[in-house]
Amino acid sequence: VTTWHYHRATEPATVHTVTMVLMNPVISKLTGKLVVLASASPRRLEILTNVGLRFEVVPSWFKETLDKRLFKTPHEYAVETAKQKALEVAKRMPFKHLKTPDIVIGADTVVTVDGLILEKPVDKQDAYRMLSRLSGKEHSVFTGVAIILCHEKEVIDFYEETKVKFADLSDDLLWEYINSGEPMDKAGGYGIQALGGMLVEYVHGDFLNVVGFPLNQFCKKLGLIFSPPGSLTHNSAQTSPQGSPVDTVPPAEPAASSPPGSPTHNGPPDSQGQNIPSASTAHVSTHVNALKYNVRENETEDGKEKLSKMIELMDGFKASKVLFTASKLHVFDVLRSSKTGELQAEDVAQEIKASMKGTERLLEACVSLGLLQRTGKGILSQFLTLHFLLSDGPLSLQGYIQHCNELVWPLFTHLETAVREGTNQHEKAFGKSSDNLFQDAYYSRHEVKLRFMKAMHSIAKVSGRDVATAFDLSKYKTACDLGGCTGAMAYEFAKAHPGLSVTMFDLPEVIEMSGHFRPHDADDRVSFVAGDFFKDELPKADVYILARILHDWSDEKVHILLSKIAKACNPGCCVLVSEIFLDEDRKGPSRGLLQALSMTEGRQRSASEYSLLLKSHGFTTAQVKHTHNLLDAILCVAE
Ligand SMILES: Cc1cn([C@@H]2O[C@H](COP(=O)(O)OP(=O)(O)OP(=O)(O)O)[C@@H](O)[C@H]2O)c(=O)[nH]c1=O
Structure with missing residues (x-):
């Protein structure tokens, strides 16, 4: 166990430290608390030491192995890594060091350029690849920070972005710099605070953020947490771009939504018999314990x-x-x-x-x-907005708007009962129960069926192109769109992939009515097959498309369906799941979480949850695509 204690005796002068403390009432709020920096970075230690913070250093054992593809943005990746680093230390300390810290601070710095996330280079060649990519360009440096309040079981996270522009760098200069050894322990392969400063043309934003720790925003966040009621001096700190400044997390639960590769945090209890909070089981609190309500707050x-x-x-x-x-x-x-x-x-x-x-x-x-x-x-x-609002036209959302009005609205008027009972409210809203959602509620009467199909049709029309073009499917010849409803998605796939024939598979009563929706110039590479994907044999295909299907079903039913697909699949064949992907911490998007409130047996899941479900049937995640449209997509290949 490596624990470095930071001793005050190493400071240059006591007077200097006292001045710092007085200048920064926020830092002095931490006096007497056991503050732990979960980082081996000497730069972070120096930045925090310089402002008079007293802390211990316990480097995190968390390996930076989260799957980057599962994050929509680089800063979400940096924040999640920072959180995992800090949580690992917060959990370990009570056992290995026999003390529970008050506060654990974790951070992660990444450099992003050309849509790539650059971390520390693994060798000189890697450093060369990174630095030559940065040469002559502007890039962003993101540092994600997590502050864990161990006793309150709260995680506060935020990030800072700084833009840095590099001059054009010759190969000779790059190799000279690499041979200095400086790049190896630094994100993006450079240290702006030392020799690397010579490569930089300009910096926009917080310089210390590039060095490894966004001190200014950190102090603002501490101000938000520790300001006494009535003092507004520190309450003006900006809200975390991640959402509310403080999220309360409950005792750890199994990390169902953890991205693959991340450790679970349902570790043993701490010395007070309580669990350290887990970031992967995000529970939201509208009440921020650490922030006392201030009556004048709405004047800011x-x-x-x-x-x-x-x-x-x-x-x-x-x-x-x-x-x-x-x-x-x-x-x-x-x-x-x-x-x-x-x-x-x-x-x-x-x-x-x-x-x-x-x-x-x-x-x-x-x-x-x-x-x-x-x-x-x-x-x-x-x-x-007109093309979404007209009742016809290629991008009409009318079908879905009417579905919201006629079906979702009545269900939401019974939300309170739905929450109390944890059941769907079809019976209350429509006077009859629905054991089988599709047979009883959606496909019961002709007009109801038509309305439901119009809703699915409009979603497929609006999102279809982005889903169909999310991945390169050029090596595949056949696809099967399971539960493809009107065929709109199948036609989009056929249009996007000239070499692909697509079978649309759905219940007989749906196939019977899908003719209403067939385009005038219907592509004959799309064919229609009737059947029930839970009961009947699935058509053979190289690619199985599940667009807006899995969220309707429990994990148990999803496993039944996936095992049928796995049986029908040869190695190299794939499954493409398209859904609203929840953020890994389940904090959003609200579109997905609001939809869940009127669901029956289904549930909304994150990309890594879909990835895990598919993994248990022998499918490896090849790619995840956040489309910024109504549906995201994940492609998993049979081993
Ligand atoms: C761009 C830049 C980065 N860095 C250092 O790069 C490491 C990033 O890696 P990390 O994974 O965030 O941290 P680490 O060093 O592995 O420590 P840990 O917190 O234990 O993971 C940190 O050191 C930073 O200072 C500099 O010193 N100067 C710069 O200009």
């Missing part, structure tokens, strides 16, 4: 921003219903069909057969929400 910019967020949330349901109603009454179609694309409120009222007063209010609300535009002469459709 931050307070005002939070108030407007609250107002937005309180009114959110009204805004949704305005969109649903305007869409159902065909307001957008009516505006489009007018010769000028512009109408007076009374013309709209007449066309949609509604009262003048009601129509006027609806149109005004639509203008305020950015759905319509008011001109000198009347009301106009917003060009940018």
Whole structure:
């Protein structure tokens, strides 16, 4: 066990330290607490020492092996790594060192360029590859920081970005620099604080962040945590870009959502018989223990921003219903069909057969929400949203909007009961229970079935291209879209991959109606096969597509389906799962988490959870793609 104690005696002068402490009341708040820096970086030690912080150094044993592909952004990767480094030390200390720290600080610095994350070079050649990539370009340095409050079981995390531009560097200069030995223990292969400073043309942002620790933001965060009530001096620190400044985490649970390769944190209890918090089981608290409520808080910019967020949330349901109603009454179609694309409120009222007063209010609300535009002469459709709002057209979301209005809205009116009982509220909302969601709720009556299919069709149309082009599938000849509904996704795959024939497989009653949705120029490489993917034999294919399927089912049912696919697959064949991927810490996206509230037996999962489910059936994750569209995608190959 390596523990380095930092001794005050090594400081140059006591007077100097006292001045520091006085200058920084935040740092002095930590006096008397056992603060641990979970880092072997001499630069972090120096930065924190220089401001008078007293701490112990216990380098983390956490290996930086998280799968980078599972993170949407480099800073999420850096923050998660910092969190894992700090958690490892927080868990180990009570056992190996027989003391529980008050605070553990972890950090991780990465350099990003050309969409790549660069960490410490493994050898000289690697350093050369990194530095020559950085030559003549601007790059970003992200440091993720995690502060663990061990007794409160809270993790505060944040990151800082600094932009650095390198001059054009000759090979001779690069090799001379590499041979100095400086690059080897530094992210991106350089040290801006030493010889590496000579490579730099400019720095935008916090210099110390590049060196390895964003001191300024760190102090602001400490201010947020330790300021006494009534003092606003430190409460103005910016909120973590990760979300709320402090997230409360409960005692550790099995790390179901940990990315592959990350350790689980359901370790043994600490000396007080409590578990150290685990970052992988994110539980959100709206109440921040460490921040006492301050009545004048809403006078600050931050307070005002939070108030407007609250107002937005309180009114959110009204805004949704305005969109649903305007869409159902065909307001957008009516505006489009007018010769000028512009109408007076009374013309709209007449066309949609509604009262003048009601129509006027609806149109005004639509203008305020950015759905319509008011001109000198009347009301106009917003060009940018129009193609989503019309009832026809390639990118129409009308089907999904109406599904939200007719099915999801009634379910959400029973949310309280759904939360209390943990069950779906179909019976309360629609007067009948649904044991089999698809047979009983979605595909029961003709019009309900059509509405559900229109909803799935619009999602597939809007997201299909991004999903179909997410991965290179050129080596595959056949694909099977399981539960492909109207075939919209299958047609997108056929369009994106000229060498691919796609079988659309769905229940007979769905296939029967899919003709309504067939495009005029239907590609004959798409064929339709009827069957139940839980009961019937699956068509043979090189690629199995599961778009918006798995979230509807429990892990148990998912395993049944995946084992059938695994049996049908030859080595090298693959499964492409397309869903909303939850962030690894389950803090977002809210679109996915809100959808989960009206789910029946299914659940929303992160990319690594899908990856683990597939791994247990012999599929290795090849790539993950966050599309920034309605659905993300993961490609897993049979071993
Ligand atoms: C860009 C840059 C980086 N660094 C050092 O690069 C390491 C990053 O690696 P890490 O994984 O974040 O930390 P580590 O050194 O492995 O320590 P640990 O916290 O124990 O993981 C840290 O040292 C930083 O100072 C510099 O010293 N100067 C610079 O200009």
